[in-house]
Amino acid sequence: MMQSWMTITLVLACGASWAAQPAGVVKIAKGSVAIERASETRTPTPGDRVEAGDRIVTGKDGQVGITLRDNTLLSAGPNSVLVLDQFAFDSTTHAGVIDASVRRGTLAVVSGKIARQAPESVRFRTPNAMLGVRGTSFVIDAGQEAP
Amino acid sequence: MHPAIPILAIGALIAWIEDAPAPAVREQVVLLPDTDGRVGQVTVTTPSATATLDRAYAVAEVLSDGQVVSGVASSAESVRQRFAATLAAQPPQPVSFNVFFVFDKDELTPESTAQFERIKAELVSRPAPEIVVIGHTDRVGALEYNDALSLKRAEMVRLALAQAGIAHAQMEVAGRGEREPVVATADEVAEPRNRRVEITVR
Numbered sequence: 070m071m072q073s074w075m076t077i078t079l080v081l082a083c084g085a086s087w088a089a090q091p092a093g094v095v096k097i098a099k100g101s102v103a104i105e106r107a108s109e110t111r112t113p114t115p116g117d118r119v120e121a122g123d124r125i126v127t128g129k130d131g132q133v134g135i136t137l138r139d140n141t142l143l144s145a146g147p148n149s150v151l152v153l154d155q156f157a158f159d160s161t162t163h164a165g166v167i168d169a170s171v172r173r174g175t176l177a178v179v180s181g182k183i184a185r186q187a188p189e190s191v192r193f194r195t196p197n198a199m200l201g202v203r204g205t206s207f208v209i210d211a212g213q214e215a216p
Numbered sequence: 217m218h219p220a221i222p223i224l225a226i227g228a229l230i231a232w233i234e235d236a237p238a239p240a241v242r243e244q245v246v247l248l249p250d251t252d253g254r255v256g257q258v259t260v261t262t263p264s265a266t267a268t269l270d271r272a273y274a275v276a277e278v279l280s281d282g283q284v285v286s287g288v289a290s291s292a293e294s295v296r297q298r299f300a301a302t303l304a305a306q307p308p309q310p311v312s313f314n315v316f317f318v319f320d321k322d323e324l325t326p327e328s329t330a331q332f333e334r335i336k337a338e339l340v341s342r343p344a345p346e347i348v349v350i351g352h353t354d355r356v357g358a359l360e361y362n363d364a365l366s367l368k369r370a371e372m373v374r375l376a377l378a379q380a381g382i383a384h385a386q387m388e389v390a391g392r393g394e395r396e397p398v399v400a401t402a403d404e405v406a407e408p409r410n411r412r413v414e415i416t417v418r
Contacts, residue, residue: 097306142307145302163392177299177302195243202256203257203258205257206247206250207247208245209244212242
């Protein structure tokens with residue numbers, strides 16, 4: 070009984086600390102960039118949080134750069150749609166998950182700590198393909214038409 | 217069989233292949249070398265095909281018929297140019313500084329505190345900078361004990377940074393315990409170089 074209460078307290082404590090930390094932070098935002106979260110759309114400025122579930126959209130002159138909590142670097146070029154479908158990171162064990170989709174346009178990625186610790190937990194999707202990553206840097210052009 | 221017939225048949229087949237519309241390139245993935253020159257690996261998978269990229273500037277093209285064709289870009293420069301706007305928005309690489317405590321004391325070595333100026337300079341040069349203070353231990357003691365100890369040391373470094381005027385809103389503290397030694401040792405081996413706190417600026 071004692072142990073189960075301790076477990077619950079621990080889970081609650083971890084949950085709280087995760088909630089306090091964003092999935093990532095916007096470092097660069099130029100031209101037209103929007104972050105759609107739930108039903109709200111906002112224009113991000115450097116320092117703004119990025120959360121799991123966010124949809125990041127750039128216009129024809131838009132560029133955005135985001136550093137995730139595990140040091141993954143993401144940047145999207147003009148006319149792009151990026152969705153951070155899932156993100157979790159434990160800063161003690163480096164366990165976690167990254168699931169992101171480039172629905173349109175371009176994305177550059179420098180993989181971070183999760184890809185080093187557990188590459189199978191990192192997935193990048195395009196409209197027609199899925200990418201598996203082993204500790205590296207790459208660019209994706211997903212084109213301008215979703216299937 | 218007349219020898220001309222198979223030749224005609226092959227000719228017709230070639231004509232048919234040439235007439236068939238080539239599948240369009242829907243998507244491209246290009247592997248880049250890491251900043252330290254190393255090259256990792258990316259696999260590109262569709263329901264009908266998969267390609268593995270493991271050379272610098274290797275390219276995978278996802279075609280409209282689901283096939284994946286791989287090759288190598290004509291030059292590094294062509295890739296940099298084509299993705300110029302995307303790469304220009306890439307946030308700067310995080311940088312880390314290691315600090316050490318005076319043996320058996322809650323006090324940082326003078327060499328460690330001397331690095332604080334470089335940390336300040338990094339904070340000024342980066343867009344929307346964050347600090348992550350990560351404690352590490354050697355392998356003496358149990359895993360859980362070292363997790364707690366590393367977190368405590370990281371907290372102490374956070375205080376030291378604050379006292380040096382590096383009180384930053386975006387400061388995260390983590391304890392990585394004995395999981396990430398800089399010097400590999402057997403369990404229960406004391407190794408002062410592993411008893412460190414890593415300050416990452418990103």
